[in-house]
Amino acid sequence: MKESLHTFWTLLQTSIVSFGNYRITILNVLLIAPVLFLDVFLVRLFLRIAHRRKLQEKNYYKTVSRIFKGIVHFLAFVGVMLILGVKLNNITDFISAVLNFKIFTIAGTSISLITIIVMVIIVYISVKIAKVVQNYFNNTVFPRFKIDEGVRSSLSKLIGYSIIAIGVLIALQGVGIKLSALTVFAGVLGVGIGFGMQNITANFVSGVAILFERPIKEGDMVRLKNMIGRVQKIRLRATVIQTIYNEHLIVPNSEFVNSIVENMSYGDLKLRISVKVGVAYGSDPLKVRDLLLESARDTDKILNYPEPVVYLNEFGNSSLNFELLAWVASPGEKFQATSDLHFTILRKFEENGIVIPFPQTDVWIKEMPS
Numbered sequence: 001m002k003e004s005l006h007t008f009w010t011l012l013q014t015s016i017v018s019f020g021n022y023r024i025t026i027l028n029v030l031l032i033a034p035v036l037f038l039d040v041f042l043v044r045l046f047l048r049i050a051h052r053r054k055l056q057e058k059n060y061y062k063t064v065s066r067i068f069k070g071i072v073h074f075l076a077f078v079g080v081m082l083i084l085g086v087k088l089n090n091i092t093d094f095i096s097a098v099l100n101f102k103i104f105t106i107a108g109t110s111i112s113l114i115t116i117i118v119m120v121i122i123v124y125i126s127v128k129i130a131k132v133v134q135n136y137f138n139n140t141v142f143p144r145f146k147i148d149e150g151v152r153s154s155l156s157k158l159i160g161y162s163i164i165a166i167g168v169l170i171a172l173q174g175v176g177i178k179l180s181a182l183t184v185f186a187g188v189l190g191v192g193i194g195f196g197m198q199n200i201t202a203n204f205v206s207g208v209a210i211l212f213e214r215p216i217k218e219g220d221m222v223r224l225k226n227m228i229g230r231v232q233k234i235r236l237r238a239t240v241i242q243t244i245y246n247e248h249l250i251v252p253n254s255e256f257v258n259s260i261v262e263n264m265s266y267g268d269l270k271l272r273i274s275v276k277v278g279v280a281y282g283s284d285p286l287k288v289r290d291l292l293l294e295s296a297r298d299t300d301k302i303l304n305y306p307e308p309v310v311y312l313n314e315f316g317n318s319s320l321n322f323e324l325l326a327w328v329a330s331p332g333e334k335f336q337a338t339s340d341l342h343f344t345i346l347r348k349f350e351e352n353g354i355v356i357p358f359p360q361t362d363v364w365i366k367e368m369p370s
Contacts, residue, residue, distance in 0.1 A: 017101075024084065031083045039076035043069055119171040126167020130160040153218045153234065157211060161236075199252070200237065206253035207236040216256060216263055221331030223262035224255060230332070244335060264331035270303070271331045273338050277345060278319030280355040285312060285320060291352060292324045295344040301337035303327040318359045 012027040046068055055061045081091055099114040134156045142152045211234065216222055220231045222241070229243035239256065241249045255261075264271055279288050289310045296308035308326035315321075324345075328337045349356065 028084055032080050035076055035079045035083065039072055042072050118174060122171035122174060123164070123167050126164050126170070129167070130163040133163060134160050157234075157236075199254070203237045203253045206257040207234070207238075209257060210234055210239075210253055215266075216261065220263055220265040222264065224251065224259065264334075269330045270306075270327050271334055272325055272327050273334055273341070275324045275326075275338065275341055275345065276313075276321065277324070278316055278321045278356060279349075280319060280357040283320065283354055285322075287352065288320070288322060288354060291348045291354065292322060292345065295341060295348050296324060296326045299326075299337065299341045299344050301328055301333045301340060303329060317361075319357050 012030070013025050015023040015025055016029065017024050046065070050056060050061065050065070055064075099117075100112050102110045102112050103116070104111050137159060138152060138156055142155070210216065216231055216234070216239075218231050218234060222229065222231060224241075227241070227243060227249065229241040229247075229249065231239060232242050232248070233240040234253075236253075238250045238252050241251055243249060275292075277292070289312075292310045293308055296302045297304065302308065303326070306327050308324060311323045311325070313321045313323050324341075326337075326341065328334055348354075
């Protein structure tokens with residue numbers, strides 16, 4: 001029995017990790033867990049009592065809440081230190097040992113917790129600086145030079161990515177990682193990219209090409225295969241498109257480079273719409289032409305210039321087939337304008353006795369069967 005207890009006690013004294021002269025055992029972990037649980041329990045209990053008594057509406061609630069949480073967390077911290085055997089006057093030494101604990105090594109440089117914290121802080125600051133610079137260019141510089149909105153978006157993204165990339169390089173150099181020492185790692189990563197990340201790399205390169213060449217830009221109305229929608233955001237890997245049915249599609253950038261994309265907003269925003277209609281034989285074709293042109297002029301979203309035109313395309317099996325070509329101001333008005341024009345044409349034809357025939361076939365029987 002004594003031997004079993006001795007073995008169990010020895011197991012509890014087994015070291016899990018060491019920070020300088022300090023070590024954490026299994027027993028320390030088992031004792032720390034209740035302290036942390038009590039810390040969380042007291043904070044949640046305070047919040048629950050405050051919610052029941054509606055203390056959130058009081059002016060002093062935030063101050064009292066912060067003071068209470070600070071006291072509870074401080075006591076929990078002191079309890080953990082005592083369990084680990086750290087004296088209060090040696091807490092700074094213990095924290096320094098934890099922060100300088102070597103986690104792994106990259107290119108001959110030891111990476112510790114303080115190293116990671118410094119890198120994260122530098123990258124975080126670079127991201128914030130990138131946002132500030134982007135906002136400055138978007139709100140001050142670009143409007144002054146009257147730069148197109150699509151070009152603004154591309155330049156803004158390039159500026160932001162460049163600042164973040166510089167921040168990452170500064171972070172690596174700041175913690176002692178030499179870029180020249182990463183050449184082997186970069187080569188291995190390149191092989192991995194070549195075999196396992198071909199699609200991601202292709203989409204990334206396509207995203208850069210889109211930002212520079214600008215075959216599409218944010219706000220454009222595009223048709224890709226059977227999908228029609230407006231470009232909302234162009235990112236380095238994929239583009240977000242909002243369809244006419246308010247669906248949001250994430251399209252890989254390589255689709256815009258390797259496929260035929262119809263950009264309805266490229267250059268001139270005006271878009272021509274086509275309405276085909278057949279009328280019964282015997283109808284006055286000149287009157288039909290005038291009614292179609294009048295319908296275009298009476299539809300709100302149809303432009304008067306360029307002027308709409310009407311063509312008599314063919315003599316069909318059951319009808320005279322006309323085509324009305326008209327213009328709208330932007331691709332976003334295409335569908336509503338087409339629908340309104342259809343309604344106007346139906347009303348005009350009905351008022352003037354113009355018939356849109358059903359397909360019909362005449363069958364001649366030369367001899368009835370016996």
